[in-house]
Amino acid sequence: MARTEQQSNERSKARSNRASNPSPSIPLPEGEGSVEPTFTSVNVGNARAERFSGRWFWRFASPAAFYPLAGTIEKLCWFVAIALTIIGLYIGFFRAPTDATQGEVYRVIYIHVPAAWMAMVIYLAMAFWSALGLAFGTRLSFMMSHALAPTGAMMAAISLWTGALWGRPTWGTYWVWDARLTSTLILFFLYIGYIALAAAFDDKKKGDRASALIAxxxxxxxxxxxxxxxxxxxLHQGASVRPGGSSMASTMLTAMMVMTFAFWAYCVAVAMHRVRTQIIERERDAKWLAGVKQ
Amino acid sequence: MIWESWGAFWSMGGRGFFVWGSYGVLAIAVIAELIALRAARKRATKTLNESHHDH
Structure with a gap:
């Protein structure tokens, strides 16, 4: 994508405003961290985005403005994740009855289904942030996408692992090459491909764009x-929960939904932590970071 | 309590290996992720502090 004149002016201005050069031992990629974000200005770095700059949400496209907000969200989500995990596991193991056909092994569902859902949701979220990053050139969008990827890969792996352990006693096999299992395995490989591609370029911007395409x-x-x-x-059973009804006993369903929200909160907390680390890494040249309490 | 004893709870109707094998690996994955998060943050802040000291 060609840089707009306005953008390059803005960048060179920001570069000359910089206090001093970065440490010679840490070479900065071209253009990285050269714009100093402030709490009041919107540094989305693209003319198209600037047309929207009056809107409140673009304020948080600035890493400096988003950093403290991400910290607050992270703390809140840790609390919710821990509380809901305790409640969900209590209902799932001490209130929900034995399944009539599957016995006790069905209790894997409280982590299998949430993990599988999160693997899919996180991938869509990654695609969303990648699209935003490609369309508007917002640095923070790519960071969000990168922050989500490892947790998404973990969720895909957990859904495959718990599915295998659930499948052995109920289907008689750990693995079959059927549509659901194979497409979930592909999802896992897509995550790995995304992570590998994002890390493969010395120029972080190229890595951002290449991995966004995979997403x-x-x-x-x-x-x-x-x-x-x-x-x-x-072989995989149909959806247990779908709009307009569920095929599960209500305590089982309650436990599964509570665990699903716990997984959501966990994933958001981890992603917020990771995006803050990314901001520290990528914006380390910005002055505001010196004042941030670590 | 729906379990007759803690022994019955841990055996999960004879499917303990599959149930606890699932939860155990999830627990390990979560702990590993948290350790990785901390390590990455430490690295990032160390580099940050070094680069700001050089200024």
Whole structure:
């Protein structure tokens, strides 16, 4: 994408305003961290975005403005995640009855389903931030996407692992190459590909754009995973929860939903922590970071 | 309590390996992720402090 004249003017101005050069031992990628974000200005760095700059949400496109907000969200989400995990596991293990057909092994559902959902949701969130980053050139969007990827990969791995351990006693096999399992495995590989590609370039901006493309193209896989149990014959059971009804006992469903919200809160907390680390890394040249309490 | 004893709880109707194998690996993954988060933050702040000291 060609830089607008306005943007390059803004950048060179910011560069000359910089207090001094960065440490010679840490070479900064071209253009990285050269714009000093402030709490009042919106540094989205692109003419298209500046047209929207009156809107409140663009304020938080500035890493300096988002950094403290992310910290608050993180703390809140840790609290919610811990509280809901305790409540969810209590209901799931001490209130929910034994399943009539599957016995006790069904209790894997309280982590299997939330992990599988989060693996899909996080991928869509990554695609969303990547699209925003590509469209508006916002640095923070790419950082958000990068912050989500490792947790998404972990969720995909957990859903595959717990699925295998659930499948052995109920289906008689750890693994089958059916649509749901295979498409989830592909999701896991997409995460790995995204992470590898983002890290493969010395120029972080190239890594941002290349990995954003994987995030966007790979998003096609998410609806395939979701609808695979309807589209193809599969060993995997159909959706337990769908709009307008559920096939589960209500205490089981309650425990699963509580655990799902716990997983949400955990993922948000981890992503917020990681995005703050990314801001420290990528914006280390900005003066406001010197005043941030670490 | 729906369990007759803690022994019954841990055995999960004979499926303890599969149930606790799932929860155990999740616990390990979460702990590993938290350790990785801390390490990454430490690295980032160390570099940050060094670069600001040089100024």
């Amino acid at each position: 966007l193209v790979g998003a096609v896989n998410v609806p395939i995973i979701y609808f695979s149990v309807q589209w193809w014959n599969t």
